[in-house]
Amino acid sequence: MLKMLAARFVRLIATLLAVSFLTFFLVNTLPGDPINALIPPDAQQDREFVEQLREEYGLNDPFIVRYGSWLGDAINGDLGRSVITDQLVTDEIKHRIPVTAELAVVSIGIALLLAIPLGVTAGYRQGSRVDQSISAMAQFLLSIPSFIVGLILIYFLSIRLRWLPATGWTRLTESVTGNIKSVIMPAISLALTEIAVYTRIVRSDMINTLKETYVLSAKSKGLKDRFILFRHALRPSSLTLTTIVGLNIAGLIGGTVVIEQLFALPGLGKRLLDAIFQRDFIMVQGVTVFMACVYVVINTLVDIFYMIIDPRIRRKS
Amino acid sequence: MKLFRRRFSFWAVFKSMSLVTKMCFSWLFVLALAAIFADLIPGLDDPNYQAWLFDTTGKELRNDTPSWNHLLGTDVNGRDILARLIYGARVSLAVVASGVSCGVIFGGLFGSFVGYVRGKREAAVMAAIDVVLAFPGLVLLLTIITFVGSRDLKVLCIIIGVLSIPVYTRVARANALTISRREFVAAAEALGTRQRTILVKEIVPNVLPTVLAYALVAAAVLVALEGALAFLGLSVESPAPSWGNMINLARADLRVTIWPAVWPSLALVFTVFSLNNVGDFIRQRAQKRAAAI
Numbered sequence: 001m002l003k004m005l006a007a008r009f010v011r012l013i014a015t016l017l018a019v020s021f022l023t024f025f026l027v028n029t030l031p032g033d034p035i036n037a038l039i040p041p042d043a044q045q046d047r048e049f050v051e052q053l054r055e056e057y058g059l060n061d062p063f064i065v066r067y068g069s070w071l072g073d074a075i076n077g078d079l080g081r082s083v084i085t086d087q088l089v090t091d092e093i094k095h096r097i098p099v100t101a102e103l104a105v106v107s108i109g110i111a112l113l114l115a116i117p118l119g120v121t122a123g124y125r126q127g128s129r130v131d132q133s134i135s136a137m138a139q140f141l142l143s144i145p146s147f148i149v150g151l152i153l154i155y156f157l158s159i160r161l162r163w164l165p166a167t168g169w170t171r172l173t174e175s176v177t178g179n180i181k182s183v184i185m186p187a188i189s190l191a192l193t194e195i196a197v198y199t200r201i202v203r204s205d206m207i208n209t210l211k212e213t214y215v216l217s218a219k220s221k222g223l224k225d226r227f228i229l230f231r232h233a234l235r236p237s238s239l240t241l242t243t244i245v246g247l248n249i250a251g252l253i254g255g256t257v258v259i260e261q262l263f264a265l266p267g268l269g270k271r272l273l274d275a276i277f278q279r280d281f282i283m284v285q286g287v288t289v290f291m292a293c294v295y296v297v298i299n300t301l302v303d304i305f306y307m308i309i310d311p312r313i314r315r316k317s
Numbered sequence: 318m319k320l321f322r323r324r325f326s327f328w329a330v331f332k333s334m335s336l337v338t339k340m341c342f343s344w345l346f347v348l349a350l351a352a353i354f355a356d357l358i359p360g361l362d363d364p365n366y367q368a369w370l371f372d373t374t375g376k377e378l379r380n381d382t383p384s385w386n387h388l389l390g391t392d393v394n395g396r397d398i399l400a401r402l403i404y405g406a407r408v409s410l411a412v413v414a415s416g417v418s419c420g421v422i423f424g425g426l427f428g429s430f431v432g433y434v435r436g437k438r439e440a441a442v443m444a445a446i447d448v449v450l451a452f453p454g455l456v457l458l459l460t461i462i463t464f465v466g467s468r469d470l471k472v473l474c475i476i477i478g479v480l481s482i483p484v485y486t487r488v489a490r491a492n493a494l495t496i497s498r499r500e501f502v503a504a505a506e507a508l509g510t511r512q513r514t515i516l517v518k519e520i521v522p523n524v525l526p527t528v529l530a531y532a533l534v535a536a537a538v539l540v541a542l543e544g545a546l547a548f549l550g551l552s553v554e555s556p557a558p559s560w561g562n563m564i565n566l567a568r569a570d571l572r573v574t575i576w577p578a579v580w581p582s583l584a585l586v587f588t589v590f591s592l593n594n595v596g597d598f599i600r601q602r603a604q605k606r607a608a609a610i
Contacts, residue, residue, distance in 0.1 A: 018448040026460055139597075143590035145541045147548050148582045151568065159572055254455030258545045262568075272456070273549060276463045288460050292452045 004307060012300045019292045020074065024067050027285045057083075079286035084278050089286035092271055099169060099267035100256050102179075106187040107252070108245060111194035118195070119202025119237075120229050126207050134199065141196035146255050150189035150262045157185060167264035186263045190255050194248060201244050205237040239306060246302035250295050330602075338598045341591035348588065352406035382576070392563070392577045393570050401558035402584055408552065408559040409588065411474050412543045413536045419478030420485035420535065425528045427482070428489020429520045433497045434512070443490070446483040454480070455545065462546075468554045477539065488531050492524045523607075530603040533596030537589045544585050560585045 044050060054060050058069070073080065079089035122134040158166035164185055170178030209215065210233055218228045257269030264270070268287060275283035334342060351358075381391040389398040431439040449457070461476055462468070496502065497520060505515050546552045547561025555562055560581040567578035 015448065015451055018444075019451050022448055022452075023460070027464055139593060140590060143537070143541075143593055144586050145544050145589070147545060148564070148586065151564070151571070151578060151582070155571055155575055250453040253453040254545075257455060257459070258549060261549055272459070276459055276551075279463065281464070284460060284463060288452075288456055291456050295453055296451050 001307070005304065008300060008303060008307075012296065015296050016293055017071075019296060020071060020289050021067065023285055023289045023292065024070060025063075027281055027288075028063065028066065074289070079289070080282040082275070082280050082283045084275075084280045084283070089283055092283070093268065093287065093290055096266060096268040096271050098171075099265055100260070100269060102172070102183060103186055103190065103256055103259070103265070103267060104249070104252050106183050107190035107194065110187055110191040111198055112241070112245075114191075115195045115198030116202055116234070116241075119199040120206055120234065122199065122203040123206025123210065124225075124229055126203075131203075135203070138196040138199045141192050144192060146189045146193060147258050147262050149192050150185065150259055153185045153189060154262075169263075169265045169267075182263075182265070186259045186265060189259050189262075190252060193255075194252070197244065197248060198241065201240055202234075202237055205240050206233060209233045209236055239309060242302055242305060246299050249298050253291050253295060334598060338594055341594040344587055344591050345595065348406050349410060351403045352410045355403045355407065358403070389580050390576055393566060398563075398577060398580050401563060402560070402580060405558040405560045405563060405581065406584070408470060408547070408557075409540050409543055411470055412477050413539050415474035415478040416481040416539045417532045417536055420481035421525075421528055421532055424482045424485025425489045425524060426521070428486040428491075428528075429493045429516060429524045431486075432490035432493025432524075433516055433520050439490070442486065446486055449480075449483045450487070455542065458542070458546065459549075459551065462551055468551065470553050470557075473552060477543075481535070481539070484535065485528060485531070489524050489528050492527045493520050496520055496523045526603040526606055530596065530600040533592050533599055537592035537596060540585070540592065541589050 051060075058066055061069075070080070077090055079093075081088055082092070118134050118138075122131040125131050154166045157164045164181050169182045172179040206229075215228060215233055218232050219225075253269070256267060257273060259265070260267040260270040261273055268291070272284065272287045272291075274280075275287065331339065331342070381387055381395070383390045387397045387399070389402070392398055392401065427442065431442045458476070458480060461480075462473070465472060465476065502515060502519050505519055510518075543552055543559070544561040544564075547559040548565045550562065550565060552559050552561055555566070563581040564578050564585075567575075567581070571578060
């Protein structure tokens with residue numbers, strides 16, 4: 001067990017290094033001098049000035065040296081300063097992450113809350129009308145991009161009914177109801193696709209688990225169906241669900257970029273986009289690395305959780 | 318292994334589809350035709366998308382409701398929405414074509430190769446793929462597009478094509494792993510067939526159907542991804558139409574009219590749904606076929 005954990009940890013470090021290298025490589029070697037983004041076009045003709053700036057940002061050092069010094073700083077929690085606003089990248093991340101994290105957690109919560117009962121019902125009544133309509137609904141939900149859901153919600157709830165603000169964000173510390181009002185539409189927009197994915201997973205899991213002998217023995221004991229479904233049959237599904245939720249974080253991070261832009265939320269995704277439009281290469285580099293690392297770490301945690309929980313994997317070592 | 322190869326009959330396959338799948342397939346077919354032959358449709362070749370069918374005067378009618386002259390109405394700049402939808406389909410089609418062909422050809426071959434030969438080469442390729450897939454797809458795409466700087470459709474297609482390879486490689490490898498354990502591969506090896514011949518004659522043909530079935534589902538993801546990218550204003554540059562940037566443009570006028578946003582949204586949702594639906598159908602067929610060999 002400990003050996004497996006150690007191996008997993010080594011792999012985590014290797015992946016993180018590789019991810020940071022790839023980001024740095026992309027940002028620093030793709031065509032287009034990053035300096036050109038900083039200064040107006042006529043100043044770009046001034047070779048001396050450009051050279052001076054390149055020296056200042058260390059762009060003249062060999063690639064590997066630059067990567068080394070950047071990585072060293074990054075490990076010490078310094079991702080550099082924005083070339084546009086001069087803010088520390090890490091400060092920006094710290095400031096913005098609560099919004100994105102809340103959005104992600106609430107949407108996963110909504111998705112699970114709806115998907116588990118739907119999936120269990122569909123799996124329990126496999127082949128019935130109920131199952132068919134739930135499965136059809138899942139396939140349909142899977143096909144609606146989140147920003148279209150967002151637009152529909154904005155149109156009906158903000159423009160027509162005027163119930164909720166179309167854009168903007170109220171922090172939880174400022175006002176609880178205001179916070180709920182600003183998180184609800186973006187979270188639902190993100191949740192719909194996830195509902196579809198989770199419902200399908202729970203359904204197919206449930207169909208398999210209900211064939212197991214321990215379900216039969218529970219039935220023969222005269223336990224109620226509902227009790228068997230949610231207490232016995234759902235348990236193994238919780239493992240698959242954890243994995244899928246972990247894997248889905250990638251899609252969710254991409255989704256928050258789009259949804260934060262649509263709802264003008266001051267989250268990390270919005271910051272990344274702003275940096276992209278301003279060609280703020282240090283900010284883009286920092287936020288991208290951070291997002292990728294979060295994804296990698298979450299998936300490692302899911303793997304470890306899986307090892308600890310599932311006796312079949314635990315026993316192997 | 319061509320013991321019982323049947324003639325492929327398109328009509329037999331089409332007839333075996335459910336009604337919904339038939340509709341989805343027809344939609345994709347019509348869409349592809351419209352996108353390819355858009356220039357040949359009379360009145361549609363107007364560069365400003367203002368003239369359409371009978372009204373070729375090109376007068377500006379902003380956010381006009383559907384009429385005989387503009388079947389789906391006009392957008393905020395007075396451009397015909399149907400014409401823009403059809404030209405926008407080109408962007409989706411180009412992105413899908415490039416993603417799928419790069420993925421199937423390079424990813425399929427890579428995956429088949431490493432899945433068959435195993436060993437160090439497999440470990441190295443898979444490690445590299447794991448790193449690329451460690452990035453949230455949209456974030457990686459955004460970063461690359463920013464630093465490439467060009468938003469030309471060709472450049473976009475190249476980027477999406479290259480980024481498609483890792484996922485296909487993973488799918489192809491997983492299949493090649495199981496197929497290389499099958500008895501017909503062992504038989505070929507026992508006969509002393511060269512590795513390359515086994516790869517070309519036994520592994521690749523058997524990996525291909527699964528990869529192709531996966532391709533349609535991946536195509537659905539690509540269409541949605543391009544939609545999101547265009548919605549963020551990072552796909553083809555306006556005034557060139559793409560469904561995503563049409564939605565983004567219409568978003569500002571949502572208080573005035575919703576129709577300019579509704580049509581491209583419907584086109585996007587129908588297309589993604591159709592690709593998913595037809596993809597599911599083909600996957601089920603591929604599974605039946607795999608069970609038969």
